[in-house]
Amino acid sequence: MIRQLVLALAVLLAAAPAFAVNPDEVLPDKTLEARARTISAELRCMVCQNQSIDDSNADLARDLRLLVRKRLVDGDTDKQVIDYLVSRYGEFVLLKPRFSEKTLLLWGAPATLFLVGGLALIVYARRRAGKPTGTRLTAEEEARLNEILGK
Template sequence: MKRLILAAVLAAGLAPGMVTPAFAVNPDEVLPDPRQEERAREVSKELRCLVCQNQSIDDSNADLARDLRVIVRERIKKGESNEQVLQYVTDRYGDYVLLKPPFKATTLLLWAGPFVILAFGALGTVVYLRNRRAAGGVSGDTAPLTEDERRRLDALLRKDGI
């Protein structure tokens, strides 16, 4: 029983560590003002580390990521807005450095593409269903049997002895 409790306590202690991703921010980089630090973290999470590419500079241990984190904090401390800081970095490294690409003419296809494809799919489905209905497939609005047809059908069924 004691062991079980110990195991549970250990698991509880481990779990949060496994869920939250590891951050690369070193203690000496942290700004004294917690609100500024929070903004710095927000900005850092939007910036791609150019050395490891699929990590943000907030997550990366690369030297360049560290340098950029420090620059982000310096500029926030100087009173720049988040947008100004992001602009400073994109002016030098291009839009590629933003993990969330901006919406503009060159990225139109990227942002609108999925919706365009969805619209095509929806259109195709509507056209297909309409055609099927027009062809009198499974839908319920086929014309009812006429009196003549019913009599013939009855006769046929009786003849087969059903």
């Protein structure tokens, strides 16, 4: 009984993002609605921050979804809608920030850190390769080793 209840709850919670777009928000034109959903999936909910406005139930996300749909109905292109929202909320509204001078550090830091780490490993390995790793054997140890090896 409890297992079935947990399973039913898991199924309902898994479908929660699907209920984010309310039926009263859906545009009658299927093409415009598909464009609106595509744009909404690229925009960050400013309240939830790790969800798109398409997946969020926050009031601000709803307002942004309605704004996207209104701009599309008014004849804006997808780029114009996104540019409008970026001008209003900044690059942070994009789930995948654009590559620009402002985001160069964001995009370049991982590659730079990877290269610096690789170079550090190479330098470390080359320095270690030239040095002996142990200490010299004492006269007693060397004699014992020769005895064992049969020399």
